Amino acid sequence: MICQICNFQGEGKKFSNHLQSFHKISSKQYTIDYLLGGNQNSISNPGAEFSGIIGGQTHRISAAVTASAIIGGKAITATKNETVYVPALEVVSGGINVTGSAVNKVNTITVASLTASIDCNLSNTFQFVAGAANTHVIATNINAGQVINVQVTQDAGGAGTLTFDSAFKWPGGTAPTLTASPNAIDLISAVSYDGTTLISNATQNYS
Secondary structure: EEEOOOOEEEEEEHHHHHHHHOOOOOOHHHHHHHHHHOOOOOOOOOOOOOOEEEOOOEEOOOOOOOEEEOOOOEEHHHHOOOOOEEEEEEEEEOOEEEOOOOOEEEEEOOEEOEEEEOOOOOOOEEEEOOOOEEEEEEEEOOOOOOOEEEEEEEEEOOOOOOOOOOOOOOOOOOOOOOOOOOOOOOEEEEEEOOOOOEEEEEEEEEO
16 A cells, blocks of 8 residues: 555555554544545644545645645645646636636427426436427526526427426516527527526527
């Protein structure tokens, strides 16, 4: 077994004695509070309390950093309290800082019984194809502060229409009319401030 703090190698009692003598921690504390997996990771001792590293390589948590964690990746140094570090993603109290792109999965809705049901717990980005008949659009599990975008594409006939559940609120109280052209694309965008209603708008006839 390799000590992830100093690279000492030993097994069983020898390893436990090493932790106690050189790092002043027990085997249980080393396993639970310090490191799980990974290679050549280190946590400053003493000082870094209630922090840990899961996997990855050559990570380091500085002294006096409390309640933080590094997950995966390589060569990350944690210097902030109450922070979780993930490669290209730094999550901090009060916000999220992303290095690189933040990609949201597109959820494709299957229209069933002439209804397109948008489950807001599944994504923020949705799409569906409007059939020849009228499609009724409903939204479930709306979250306060959530923004959703829904791409609606006409089928080859271009004759589909939409109606909307009362949760959707439109400028002037009037819902948009779907672009009546084969394969036409309209975009519905909405934001919820209360977790109940969706303040909505539409931009239409993309080509």
